[in-house]
Amino acid sequence: MTPDRLDHIFSALADPTRRAILARLALGTTSVTELAEPFAMSGPAVTKHLKVLERAGLVIRGREAQWRPCSLDAAPLKEATDWLEHYRRFWEGSFDRLEEYLQDVQKNGEEDV
Amino acid sequence: MTPDRLDHIFSALADPTRRAILARLALGTTSVTELAEPFAMSGPAVTKHLKVLERAGLVIRGREAQWRPCSLDAAPLKEATDWLEHYRRFWEGSFDRLEEYLQDVQKNGEEDV
DNA sequence: TGTTTATTAAACCATAAGGTTATTTAACTA
DNA sequence: TAGTTAAATAACCTTATGGTTTAATAAACA
Numbered sequence A, B: 001m002t003p004d005r006l007d008h009i010f011s012a013l014a015d016p017t018r019r020a021i022l023a024r025l026a027l028g029t030t031s032v033t034e035l036a037e038p039f040a041m042s043g044p045a046v047t048k049h050l051k052v053l054e055r056a057g058l059v060i061r062g063r064e065a066q067w068r069p070c071s072l073d074a075a076p077l078k079e080a081t082d083w084l085e086h087y088r089r090f091w092e093g094s095f096d097r098l099e100e101y102l103q104d105v106q107k108n109g110e111e112d113v
Numbered sequence C: 001t002g003t004t005t006a007t008t009a010a011a012c013c014a015t016a017a018g019g020t021t022a023t024t025t026a027a028c029t030a
Numbered sequence D: 001t002a003g004t005t006a007a008a009t010a011a012c013c014t015t016a017t018g019g020t021t022t023a024a025t026a027a028a029c030a
Helices: A003-013 A016-025 A032-036 A043-055 A075-085 A088-092 A097-108 B003-013 B016-025 B032-036 B043-055 B075-085 B088-092 B097-108
Strands: A059-061 A070-072 B059-061 B070-072
Touching: A003 A016, A003 A043, A003 A075, A003 B003, A003 B016, A016 A032, A016 A043, A016 A070, A016 B003, A032 A043, A043 A059, A075 B075, A075 B088, A088 B075, B003 B016, B003 B043, B003 B075, B016 B032, B016 B043, B016 B070, B032 B043, B043 B059
Parallel strands: none
Antiparallel strands: A059 A070, B059 B070
């Protein structure tokens, strides 16, 4: 995984509208218009959010007549989770931070910064 | 958890310099100068990154003579992970998306969008 | 007291983000 | 063919980001 993939994934998740879009897509594929409906926001604004999600690989777009159905691809969320897992021991407490970190580095290297 | 907390957490994580700073802080508390050392970047730039991390609650700063020791607080990373957990079933495959989503909403509500 | 060291603040710059409205494109429909 | 619907593009605006350099602050040190 290249670092800028994580950049794109995390920055896609940093906006509440985009997180809400993902929550809607978790229900299933839908059109841009239906995605835009709950938001006090113009269509083009939603199109832009979808482009950000697409760049992060979180949304896949199809073609069906004049609609562009959007669906969720959660694979990048797994990448984000995998990165966060490196830090789990820090919020679970009771450990020797330095020692565990060094063990981890020895095992995995630091390619996933 | 308020939505804008997630905004701050995810946008803090969206920059490779900041992720590298977190990786360094996983080794233990250190000074701003030492944090800045690996980067081809001015001191003030690093100070700004630290402010972003601080706003997200990921970095805690102390005071020791003329140094401001920085240390990691991973609690917000748990919040991010908790949010991502909602989507785990989507990357683990083999499920009825709609059904599981509705179960989840029924259990937890949607306060964590 | 004067100087060095660590860090922040201020002012500035270029580009990106998030929004708008108006226009275009593409496909269905009467 | 003309009109409607769905979505994207273009042009624009405002604010945020990520960086710079120069100056200010705060504490240690000679």
